[in-house]
Amino acid sequence: MPSTPAIEADDLVKTYPGGRGRPDVRALDGLTLTVPAGTVHGLLGPNGAGKSTTTKVLTTLSTPTSGTARVAGHDVAREAGEVRRRIGYVSQGTGADPLLTPRENLVMTGRLRGLGRSAAADRATALVDRFGLTELADRGTAKLSGGTRRKLDVALGLVGSPQVLFLDEPTTGLDPEARAAMWDEIRRLSGEDALTVLLTTHYLEEADRLADGLSIVDRGRVVAAGTPDELKATLAGDTLTVDLVEPDADVVRAVAAAVPGLGEVLVHVEGPAGRLVARTPDGPLLVGPTIAALQAAGVRHGAVAVSRPTLDDVYLRHAGRSWTSADTSSTGVAR
Structure with a gap:
């Protein structure tokens, strides 16, 4: 019997007031999306297509005007707290405090996620080891390279041991070596950890290599979906x-x-x-x-x-x- 999808969105609509007599902006226009558990799913589309709004709704940062969405089995509107406990979110900009060390950032995030002092320290140590940050763990975060900072950002998203991880443009600005290392880590997350990853990216090569499934979003709705090979076979x-x-x-x-x-x-x-x-x-x-x-x-x-x-x-x-x-x-x- 197939497992419950990690992400289900059905006919999502999101409108924003236009202001000053202008018509409302319809950021989502009946978007429907299903992401199986334990997969990497790529969300593609031009700027303004609705990708960011979709992510905001699925991570409970925004409430849909209509339609429903469930993440990790919980309704994003009625069970927002349960959703937040089960997800991690890595934004395009760094979420780390530059005045703290990587270890301090991880411990602080663990405490904010409700972990006790000892548990937060243990979780920080485990993530420092996993991401190869041991030698840099007690240095200033502001001095880290771009690739290392992105490793730390992903580690911060994993502090709460989420079932679903949202990655927003995780490799933007990285050099080829750092990008390849991040790709390896993303594949490991879905493979060894059985974590579901929703990835938004403008790099089509990245989507082709990483994603088990893809959804192309335009004008607030999914206009094409399937595996990379299935989508290419349509042409x-x-x-x-x-x-x-x-x-x-x-x-x-x-x-x-x-x-x-x-x-x-x-x-x-x-x-x-x-x-x-x-x-x-x-x-x-x-x-x-x-x-x-x-x-x-x-x-x-x-x-x-x-x-x-x-x-x-x-x-x-x-x-x-x-x-x-x-x-x-x-x-x-x-x-």
Whole structure:
């Protein structure tokens, strides 16, 4: 018999007053979400899509206007105290006091979570050992590197031995080595500890590598959900990418519209560089005609690539602002 999901949200709506005669802002518009226990679930979406509001509702920091949500088996509105006892939350900004040492931060958090003095000290020591902070545990937190501070932030989120951990952009600003170390720790949390992790991130590679399941949020609702492989499988065919040199976006749009087989097209222009990205049933077959059409129109180009669908392609399909539908010839332009 399947276990109860760690997170269940059903038809969540959250509105904020517009103020000064403006209409209310509908941050969540019927969002529905299910996260199985013991998994890492990625929450993706553009800024303003509703990710932060979703997290606030699920962590009891905000009350939904309508709809229901349960975390660790408890209703976030009617049983907020029970939810808080069962979750950990790591915000994008550090939650550690820079004037305290890592050990002092952990002990203080344990005391705030209701642990006795001895239990808080023991929990701090266990987390210091687990996160490899032993040599730094009694130094000033303000002097820690960015990667070490994020380790401490996650450790602080685990002080209360939560069933569900919310991680908001946990690797933003980290160097590649520190990011890889954080990825390993997140996977260990869901594997060895059987902890449920809800991860919000803008790094699609991170979501692809870490998440057992993904929900793409846009305009306050989930617009696509599934495992990374399931979502990528929804895009048939190939992605054709052409780097452009000082392109005229209007000309590129016209060229793309005239090449049979380019079903979905994105033109991105930034300074003197640009890129044409297209979906096509057969990428290798369309390379020649596409390049020939660009050259005939006087569009200079650089590298050409054909690839299978990536999570980036899925994200752009569902939450991008510049994709066009398969039967449309116009393309969006980002300047």
